[in-house]
Amino acid sequence: MSPVATLKLPTIDFSNLDYEWEAVKSQVHKALVEYGCFEALFDKVPLDIRKSLFLALEELFDLPLQTKLRNVSKKPYHGYVGQYPMIPLFESMGIDDADDFEHVECLTKNLWPQGNPSFSKTIQSFSVQLTELDKIIRKMILESLGVEKYLEEHIDSTNYLLRVMKYKGPQTSETKLGLSSHTDKNIVTILYQNQVEGLEVQTKDGKWINYKPSPQSFIVMIGDSLHAWANGRLHSPFHRVMMTGNEARYSAGLFSIPKGGYVIKAPEELVNDEHPLLFTPFDHVEFLKYYYTEEGQRDLFAMKTFCGV
Numbered sequence: 478m479s480p481v482a483t484l485k486l487p488t489i490d491f492s493n494l495d496y497e498w499e500a501v502k503s504q505v506h507k508a509l510v511e512y513g514c515f516e517a518l519f520d521k522v523p524l525d526i527r528k529s530l531f532l533a534l535e536e537l538f539d540l541p542l543q544t545k546l547r548n549v550s551k552k553p554y555h556g557y558v559g560q561y562p563m564i565p566l567f568e569s570m571g572i573d574d575a576d577d578f579e580h581v582e583c584l585t586k587n588l589w590p591q592g593n594p595s596f597s598k599t600i601q602s603f604s605v606q607l608t609e610l611d612k613i614i615r616k617m618i619l620e621s622l623g624v625e626k627y628l629e630e631h632i633d634s635t636n637y638l639l640r641v642m643k644y645k646g647p648q649t650s651e652t653k654l655g656l657s658s659h660t661d662k663n664i665v666t667i668l669y670q671n672q673v674e675g676l677e678v679q680t681k682d683g684k685w686i687n688y689k690p691s692p693q694s695f696i697v698m699i700g701d702s703l704h705a706w707a708n709g710r711l712h713s714p715f716h717r718v719m720m721t722g723n724e725a726r727y728s729a730g731l732f733s734i735p736k737g738g739y740v741i742k743a744p745e746e747l748v749n750d751e752h753p754l755l756f757t758p759f760d761h762v763e764f765l766k767y768y769y770t771e772e773g774q775r776d777l778f779a780m781k782t783f784c785g786v
């Protein structure tokens with residue numbers, strides 16, 4: 478019997494863009510059409526910031542629950558999330574506009590009234606560096622779809638949320654659910670994590686790919702909003718977190734999220750007889766109102782239900 482190759486996400490190296498822009502762009506496009514996801518080698522986030530990030534996350538999640546609960550947000554899933562019976566290992570903190578120091582400071586002061594400058598600095602620097610990768614990827618996507626004339630509008634129509642996460646080790650020999658299978662609802666997600674495995678990404682034909690983390694790598698993933706904007710040309714993959722062992726998994730995700738009031742509409746260049754319009758134009762905030770209803774939360778294809786043609 479021929480050996481079955483282990484499934485692996487495509488790996489794309491972003492360290493030489495001055496010389497390799499076109500080649501990297503075509504790898505990005507191919508990976509996003511096929512998997513909606515890839516592993517990015519990106520060396521612009523200095524190693525010391527990557528290391529400080531995990532120390533900052535430990536310090537954050539070690540705070541008493543009462544303190545963490547002070548991070549409330551009007552937007553669902555942007556504040557403290559945790560203590561859910563279905564996913565007891567999981568907790569997360571949202572930091573809106575994490576690339577802006579003042580915004581991060583606001584949260585820091587709320588959690589540590591005596592101040593914690595190194596926390597703010599680490600979170601903000603990490604986020605700023607990752608917004609660069611987000612912009613590079615979105616530029617490559619629009620160029621490869623032949624719609625780069627929309628780039629400025631596309632970038633200006635989003636904000637950045639950094640969501641940081643902790644998954645406790647289940648402390649048993651069994652594998653336990655860390656985070657249920659879902660597609661992201663935003664534009665692009667970039668994930669970074671410590672050495673503890675757990676992230677799984679589903680292929681179009683339903684197989685789960687296990688991500689083996691490395692300190693150099695980020696995971697880039699397409700969300701449903703970009704899938705809709707690109708009129709289905711890019712895939713937005715289901716993914717989940719499965720936990721084993723004793724060690725905690727820490728991760729951070731930078732999410733580019735459409736601003737409220739901005740209508741997401743596939744450019745006319747991407748709609749034709751071969752590619753009929755898949756989603757009617759929609760406001761992301763209105764979509765989230767549906768997604769966060771009880772019905773929406775159970776709906777694996779919430780975007781299709783909400784505005785599918």
Ligand SMILES: O=C(O)CCC(=O)C(=O)O
Pocket residue numbers: 640642656661668670676716717718728729730
């Ligand atoms: O922790 C991770 O790596 C995945 C988190 C995730 O999928 C999400 O927050 O949407």
Ligand SMILES: [Fe+2]
Pocket residue numbers: 659660661716
């Ligand atoms: Fe996700």
